[in-house]
Amino acid sequence: MKNKTRNLVVAFLATVSLGISLGVQAADAVQSLRGRDVSGQELDPGKYTVEKDHAPAAREYVQQPPLIPHKIDGYSITTNFNKCMDCHSWTRYRETGATKVSLTHFKDRDGKELSNISPRRYFCNQCHVPQTDAQPLVENTFKKAEGLR
Ligand code: HEC
Ligand code: HEC
Structure with a gap:
């Protein structure tokens, strides 16, 4: 015992x-994905301030999902309702002044044209994001695509 x-x-x-x-x-x-030591840097996204609303930002390459130039607090996307489409759909964009969703967003993965937003384009924030005042964690030498400079 x-x-x-x-x-x-x-x-x-x-x-x-x-x-x-x-x-x-x-x-x-604490390591970045590229193996750099980023200990001591603030990684909590809640600590950063989202940019103020501004005009649409210039794109860096042709197929870039445009950045969201406005706040999206409370714009929820659920199975039954998509707040983004309230302004960005082809039926609403004229009254709201928003850019209408791209023609490409009506194609399914096999390239078939649909009559409504494609399920693979339904969750807008998978690809479109607003910016914050966070500083890059690692040096970045990316340059705008030649045709867009
Ligand atoms: C209340 C209306 C409204 C809602 C809701 C809304 N937007 Fe917008 N959005 C706008 C307006 C207005 C613009 C600016 C258009 C301009 O100034 O040319 C804009 C611009 C954008 C742009 C930039 C387009 C470009 O060509 O650069 C993106 C991307 C975008 N919104 C994505 C979203 C996403 C994603 C959501 C949902 C999370 C959303 N918006 C919800 C009104 C709205
Ligand atoms: C899988 C990624 C993806 C998703 C999800 C997605 N988009 Fe996009 N979006 C893009 C890309 C890439 C572009 C630029 C190329 C193009 O037009 O397809 C774009 C372009 C746009 C544009 C600019 C159109 C123009 O004429 O310049 C708007 C507005 C937009 N998207 C809104 C939305 C909204 C609203 C949703 C959700 C209903 C959404 N997108 C979902 C990738 C995405």
Whole structure:
């Protein structure tokens, strides 16, 4: 009985110290996807301020999903309702002043034309995003596509 209790205590202590050392390791070395040490940099998206509404931004390459030039707080997209389409659909864009969704957004994956927004283009935020004041975590040498400079 006594032995059993001792073994339990030892196992418990081992688990705790393993937990602590793993925790310390994780906190010591936060790495970017490219393997750079980015410890100490703020990674919580909630800490950043979303840009103020502005005119549509210039694109960097021809097939770029345009950035969202306005706030999207509370614009929800559910199975039954898509707030973005409230302004961006072909039936609403004239009254709202929004750009109508691209013609390409009506094609299914086999290239067949549909009469409504394609399911693969339904979740707008998969591709279209607003910008924040976050600084790049790593150096970036990307240049605008030649035809758009
Ligand atoms: C209340 C109306 C409204 C809603 C809702 C709305 N938008 Fe917009 N959106 C606009 C207007 C107006 C513009 C600016 C058009 C202009 O100034 O040329 C715009 C611009 C854009 C652009 C830039 C287009 C370009 O050519 O650069 C994108 C992308 C966009 N919105 C995506 C979205 C997405 C995604 C959602 C949903 C999360 C959304 N919008 C919800 C009104 C709206
Ligand atoms: C899978 C990625 C993807 C999704 C999802 C998507 N888009 Fe796009 N969107 C793009 C790309 C790429 C372009 C630019 C090339 C093109 O027109 O197809 C674009 C272009 C646009 C444009 C500019 C059209 C123009 O005439 O210049 C608007 C507005 C837009 N999308 C709105 C939306 C809205 C609203 C949704 C959701 C209902 C949505 N997109 C979903 C990728 C996407």
